[in-house]
Amino acid sequence: MIFSKKSEKVLPSITLEITSRAKQMKKDGADTIILGAGEPDFNTPENIRNIAIKAINDGLTKYTPASGIDELKLAVAKKFKRDNDLIYSNSQIMISTGAKQCLWNVFETILNPGDEVIIPKPYWVSYPELIRLVDGVPVFAFGDEENDFKYTRPILENVISPKTKAILINTPNNPTGAVYGEDELAMIADFARTYDLMIISDEIYEKFNYENEKYTSIANISSDSYNRTIIIQGVSKTYSMTGWRIGYAVGNEKIISLMASIQSHTTSNPNSIAQYAAVEALNGDQTSVKIMVNEFKNRRDYIVERINDTNILSCKKPKGAFYIMINISKMLGKVIDGHTINNSIDFSNILLEKVKVAVIPGDGFGVSNYVRISYATSMDNIKEGVKRIINFVKDYE
Template identity: 50%
Template sequence: MSKQLASRVEALSPSATLAITAKAKEMKAAGKDVIGLGAGEPDYNTPDNILEAAWQSMKDGKTKYTPSGGLPELKDAVIRKLERDQQLTYSRQEIMIGIGAKHVLYTLFQTILDPGDEVIIPAPYWVSYPEQVKVAGGIPVIVEAAASAEYKVTAPQIEAAVTPKTKAVILNSPGNPTGMVYTRQELQEIADVCRKHDLWIVSDEIYEKLIYGPAEHVSIAQLNGDAKGRTFIINGVSKSHSMTGWRIGFIAGDSVVVKAMTNLASHSTSNPVTTSQYAAIEAYNGPQDAVETMRKDFESRLEKIYPQLEAIPGFRTVKPQGAFYLLPDVSEALEHTGYTDVDSFAEALLEEANVAVIPGSGFGSATTIRLSYATSMDLLEEAIKRIRAFVEDNWKD
C-alpha cells in the first residue's frame, strides 16, 4: 500500500504558534523556569455565570445533538449581539455556528474557493489564513503592510494585487499579530475596491472587544449595504469571553453561502459542542462586565510593558491598538547579536533565556517576533528583563 500523503496536506506548513508553545511546555515539564509569551489566549478563566449556564444545561439533559449550523437560541443571541454592537441586522439563515472561528474560516474557504482562486491576504497575517486557503485549492496572494503604515495595507495595494482570479480579501481588525485597527476611512476605501472588482470580504473580528486608547472597532459590513452584502463577519467567544477551549465561533453573511457551509459542516462535524453552545448563549445574553474588566487589564499591561520593550537594544515596536500582542521588529538586534533569522533568534531565546516568543516568519514577517501580553505583569516584566539581558549579553558592535 502506498504511504503517499495527499498533496493538500503535504503543502501545509505547521503552526509556528503551536509548535513553539509545545516546546516551551516540554521544557517547563522538565523543570525549566520557562515564561511563555506564545499562545494567544486570555489568562482569565471563563466568567462564572457562563460556567454556571453550561453546568445547568448539562443537568437539564441538554447533551444531545443540535442542528448542524448551531442552536436557534444561539443564532438569536448572535443576531442580538450584532444588532447591539454593530447596528447590523441578520436573519437566522445568515448565521452559522462553528467549532471556533478557525473552523468557521476553514469551512468558508472550502465553500467559496475553487482550485486556482486567489485570496488577498495582508501581511503580517494570522498563521492559518494562507494554509486554509491552500488546503481549499486556493492561492494566497500576500500583500505586505509596512511598519511605517502601522502594518495596515492600503486600498491601492489591494487593487494592485487584484487579478481576474481574485475571489476574496481577508481583513483582520484588530489584527493578529499586529494589534492594529483599521479606521472607518481605510475600510471605506478597501470596500470601494472590493465593490469595483466584485470581491468577497472575509472580516475576522475575533479581537473586536479588545480595543485600547482612542481606537474604535468598525466592521466593514457597517459601511453600507453593498459592503454588508459581500462581507462575511467571523467572530466568536474565544477572546472576548476567555473561552478559547470551548470552541464556539460564528459567521454572519450571505445566506446561500451560509447554507452551503452548514451542509458541509453536517458531513464533517455534525454540530458544535452542545454544552459549549449553551455557554455561548449566556456569554452573549448575560452581563458583559467581565469582558470590560479583562479589556482594561490588558490595556494596563500594554501601557506598562510597551516602554520596557522599546528600551531593549535593537527593538522597534509599533504600539498596538487592540488584541494582546506586541510585534517588535528585531532587525537591528539580529544584526548585532549574530543571528541570521528570527527563527534561530527565538529558538536561542527559549533555550538560553527561557522565554518563549513566536518568530514572525510564521506570520509573513521575517524581521519580527510576536509576544503575547495575556499573562501576569510579574511574568511579563521578568520576561522583558530576560530578553533584554539576552540581547545585551550577545550584543556585538
C-alpha cells in the same frame, strides 16, 4: 504508501511548535516564561460556567442542528444589533466549532481551484494554509510598519488579478494589533466593490480595541459591503472560552446555507453544552469583559514602554488584540555562542535556550525581522519575561 500531496504541503504551525517546546521545558522543571499563547489567562466567567453545568444537568447533551441552536443564533443577532448596529436573521447565521472552522467553511464554500484570496502580511499563521487546503491561492499584501502594516489602495492594486475572488481583513489584527479606521474600511469596501470581491472580515478580537470605544465593522460601511461581507466571530477571546470551541459566521444567506451544508457532512453540530454557555456569554453580564480589556491595556502599555527604552529593539503600540510585534532587525547578523542570528526563528530559539523565554518567530507570520509576544498572560510573567529579553540583547546595544 502514497499520501495526499495537499496534506504534505501544509506547514506546521510555528506558533504551536515553539509553545509546545517551552511547555515541555517548563514541565521538566525549567523556569520558563511563555509569551506566545493566544489565549487570555483569565478563567471563563462564573455565570457562563454555571449555565454549562445547568445544561449538563438538564440533559442538553444531544445532537443539535448542524448549524447551531436557534437560541444561540438569536443571541448572535442581538449582539450584532447591540454592538454593531447590524441586522442579521437566523438564516444568515451559523455556529461552528471555533472561528477557525468558520474560516475553513467559507473558503471551502467560495473558492474553486486556483482562486486567489488577498491576505495581509504579516498574517495569522492559519490563513494561507486554510486557503491552500481548499485549492485556493493566498496572495500576500505586505503593509508598511509605519502604517501599522495595514492595507493601502496602492498595495491592493499591486496584487489584484483576474483570479482574485476575495479579500480578507482581520481587525483588530493578529499578530500586529492594528485596527482599521472607518476611512480605511471604506477604501477596502470600495476596492472590493470595484473588483467584485467577497470580503471575509475576521473580527474575533473586536472587544480588544483600546483606542476607540465604538468598533466599526466593514459591513457597516455601506449596503454593498454588508452584502458582500462574511463576518467571522466567536467567544474564545472575549470570554476566555478558548477550549469551548464556539465560533460563528454571519453574512450572505446563500453562502451561510452552503457553509452549513458542508459542516453537516464534516463535524456536524458544535458541542451542545458549549453552545448554551455561549448564549449566556453573549446575553449575560459583560463586566468581566471590561475588566479583562482594561488589564490587557495596562499590560500593553508596560511592554511598549520597556521595549522602546532599549536601543536595539523597538515596537509600535498596538491599538487592539493582545499581541506586540517586536522589531529585531538590529539583532540580525549577531553571533551568540557561535550561532548567527539570521532570522526570527534563530532569535527565538536562542532566546528560549539562553534565558528560557518563549516568543513566536515572525517567520510564522511571513516576516523574518520580527517576533510576536502575547500579553494574555499575567503581569508577573510579562515583567520577568521582558526583563530577560532586554538583558539578553543589552550587550548589543
